[in-house]
Amino acid sequence: MKNNMPANNVLSFERDHDFYFRLAVKHAMQRDFAAALKYIDKAIEQDVFNADYLFNKACVLVELKKTRESTRVLNNIIWKIDPTYAECYFGLGCNYFEIGDFRKALFNFEKYVAMEDGGEFFEDAYEILLYMQITSQDAFDYEIGDRLVERTREARKQKTSSMKFHADGSASLFRGNYKDAISKFEKSIMACPELASARVRLSMAYYMTGQLKLATALAGSALKIQRGNYMAKLCLALYYSVDGKADMSERTLRLLERMRSRKCGKDKQKDAQKAEDHVFYERMLSSAPVGEELKRRLAGVAKKLSAPTGAGV
Secondary structure (H helix, E strand, C coil), X not given: CCCCCCHHHCXXXXXXXXXXXXXXXXXXXXXXXXXXXXXXHHHHHXXXXXXXXXXXXXXXXXXXXXXHHHHHHHHHHHHHHCXXXXXXXXXXXXXXXXXXXXXXXXXXXXXXXXHCCCCCCHHXXXXXXXXXXXXXXXXXXXXXXHHHHHHHHHHHHHHHHHHHHHHHHHHHHHHCCHHHHHHHHHHHHHHCCCXXXXXXXXXXXXXXXXXXXXXXXXXXXXXXXXXXXXXXXHHHHHHHHHXXXXXXXXXXXXXXXXXXXXXXXXXXXHHHHHHHHHHHHHHHHHCCCCCHHHHHXXXXXXXXXXXXXXXXX
């Protein structure tokens, strides 16, 4: 049959990240994990900070006996994208158990159970915890009460370490030493993934080094922990605009313009941090490749929301 259709009228088939992800799932269900990994990597190339894609990649890597690589992927989701992604903690628990790091396995299973009561893997995690407590006396040769004391002590140690890296990273950020700031803030987050302020400042450092996508992911991850974090939203409003996402920037800015600075009593430390963030945000705005009207709006909102607590707005 002769085709009389002009060549320029041939319909193109759009192969976007969702298409590749669905292909990856199809091959995974057929247990062709090598092909699944190939297609999920193609999906991630187009949507680099998609936590669901990355989590599924970690699962495929486990099937391919690449447990340590899977562990790195899961930790990166927690550190850079979404520290509230509960299934990551279950996956980490399984991975650490597989490689014989029973203490980290225990920590992550307990974290998952605490976060996800009744979740998809809850019964599995609970049964593994019971199994570890009953049969792994070589690894856990101390009483539950002693274990609780040790975990509390370790948590305090991690928090202290995280705050030290946070302080050092902040000093480097304000001096303009962004490479060192990134290194310090990353260590702060690894020690304490729940520290939203470190995520926001790491986001700023990434932005100043031209890593816009990573900066956006980090600011978004801070909101997973602290939904009312106005500095994370201010950063996102700027990042979206620089990235050409004017609609998302405008929606975020309108939300910010409706916010009010909260009166939290006399908290000099928080007020000092607000002031520092505000000064650095002004530095970011001064060189941002966006319109002057947007800069004025963002600067105005930042000034309003950074007002000292108790001062009123």
